[in-house]
Amino acid sequence: MPLKTESEPIFFVDAMLGNIARKLRLLGYDSQYFSDIDDEKLIDSARKEKRIIISKDEELIKKAQKLGMRSIHITREEEVEEFLEIINSVNLKRIQINGNIARCPKCNSLTESVDKEIIKERIPQGVLKSNDKFWICKCCNQVYWEGTHIKNLQEFVGKVNERLQQSIK
Template structure:
């Protein structure tokens, strides 16, 4: 089963990290509980929220939901992993989704985008990806290293 997530307004960073790990994770900031539940049900999405009341309502509707109680992002991810089996092997641009619109990305040749990226970025990077929807361009910058470190902390937390 392909996992699809719907993340509420309080957890935007979690949605973006799930996208970087390659998971379809919609983030909604201006949506009421009933609309969010309806969307999750129609699209078979798992709700992730800090809102206890929302989680209770969603579960009554038969929607898989994860109630986040921690403040630290590592601990929040561990809460998700306690309830849902996610594959978090490595951070890869080939699997990542667009963090602006949640769409898939495709690898693109540097020569096709040289006019759209800073010269220094072009000099130090060889692999680039472009969002299939909004045309946002991505490369393996320092954020990938930070995400790898984040992943290692999650793995350490799972062993504890």
């Protein structure tokens, strides 16, 4: 099992950035997200849970800063660049895909690996044949496999890491 340190950042992702929230969750980062939430509620909840706010909304960022809360202001339009803005603000130790630590992209809960036999009724035949590893969300029961769970993210993570390498050189 991978080690989880206490200091791992947790996030509250603003409504406009659903794709970022899903990617952070798949990478194993606890990221709260609601597609519809007002600033006051978001700030309140982030403050209680000590979450770092990620937002494109300058007003929201200013409010958070006034309250002494950690926040990351996203200014770019392109997803790889947006992700790099996050990485530059907080030191994310892993930008890698690992099904065993991924969180459910739908609800942010932890997932666990599940035996094929148990979920076979719920999965299309073709998927069952071509996959051996499956995960299930502990909260919403959504089943994932490499096709959706991991491979979609692989290219993105590749690009992010490439850009990180370039910036080190």
